[in-house]
Amino acid sequence: MHLVAVDWGTSSLRGALLDGTGTVLAEQGHPRGILSVPAGGFPEVFESLFAEWMRPEGTRCIISGMAGSQQGWVEAPYCACPAGLGEVARSIIDIQPGRIALVPGLRDEHAGVPDVMRGEEVQIFGAIALTGLRDGVFVLPGTHNKWVRVKDGRVEGFRTFMTGEFYALLSQHSIIARTLDADAPLDEAAFLQGVAQSDNGEGLLHNAFGARTLALFNRTPKAHLSSYLSGLLIGEELRTQSLKTSGEVVLIGSPALTQRYALAIGAAGVATRTLGAEATWAGLHALALIQHNPTP
Known part of the structure; x- marks a missing residue:
């Protein structure tokens, strides 16, 4: 069995060709x-990018992410938490039966207010498969960060934080933007100063x-202010x-973001483990295996 695993987001998409064992053959x-x-x-774009990979008989594609949203290819309704690999696999939506399918997102509730994710659930299941950790906290940094509680291999619940978006707003569109360089490299000392300052009780x-x-008072170099602001927001x-x-906290995401979370969480005396794109491919492979061999 060959699997075409696709993570189709809002601004970009990634794909990997996997063999039956989950080994990545191409990306x-x-x-x-x-x-x-x-x-x-969507059908035309998909075929233009993946027709060659889909050509062998029996090849199947599973797509996660925003392609399953209301603005995507076909809407894949959210699964309610708690949810495990089995519940999500049973809720996968076929676009072309036996050939292309979409993974649903997850939905959680907090005091009557819904919270949602699309794509991160696949990364979590992949991280569980790769690490063997079936209980704990999984953090997925991004524009909208997810803090996820996993128990016995199932997503018990999660909370979303708009930290990345708030950083973009403050660093590009507020008065602070005039005095910092949003693209400056990370300065660890300034970042950790921001993390510590966030815990002063002032908000x-x-x-x-x-x-x-x-x-204004030349206390922090301009090149370090973006790191300070990032530390404040992540510390909050x-x-x-x-x-x-x-x-141990499992971090899943790009190195640029997971590095910052590892620093901040490490400053609190908590160990971290980091995964990248491999979590997505492992999660989509795990879902494909369950669909191929469903439990009676």
């Missing part, structure tokens, strides 16, 4: 997120203004977590 990435696809254009709305006054996020009871 590709394109700036063809769902927002770039015209109405009714983010006050602490964020310090990114301006530190520049961590302030709401019970890290001391988490054990």
Whole structure:
């Protein structure tokens, strides 16, 4: 069995060709997120990118991410938490039966307010398969970060934090943007200073203004202010977590983001383990295996 595993997001998509054991045979990435696809254009885009991989008889494709949203190819309704690999596999939506299918996202509730994810659930199941950890906290940094509680291999629940989006807003569109370089490389000392400052009990709305006054009085070099602001925001996020009871935290995402979370969580005395794109491919392979060999 060959599996074409696709993570189709808002601004880009990634694909991998896997053999029956889950080994990656080839990978590709394109700036063809769902927002770039015209109405009714998903089949054409898919075939233009993956027709060669799909040619062998019996090849199947499973797609995760925003391609299953209301703005995507076909809407794949959310699964309610708690949810494990089996529940998600049973809720996969066929686009072309036996050939192309879409993974549903997950939905959780907090005091009557829904929370959702699309694509991250696959990364979590992949991380479980790769690490063997069936209990614990899994963190997926991004524009909208996910903190996920896993118990006995199932997603018990999760919370989303708009940390990445708030960083973009503050560093590009607020008064702070005039005094920092949003693209400056990470300065670990300034970052950890921001993390520590976030725990002063004054709140983010006050602490964020310090990114301006530190520049105003030349207390922090301009090249380090973006790291300080990033530390404030991630520290604010961590302030709401019970890290001391988490054990090892699994981070899944790009090196640039997981490095920052590893630093911040490490400063709290908690160990971390990091995974990248391999978690997505392992999760889609695990879902394909369950679909191929369903439990009676």
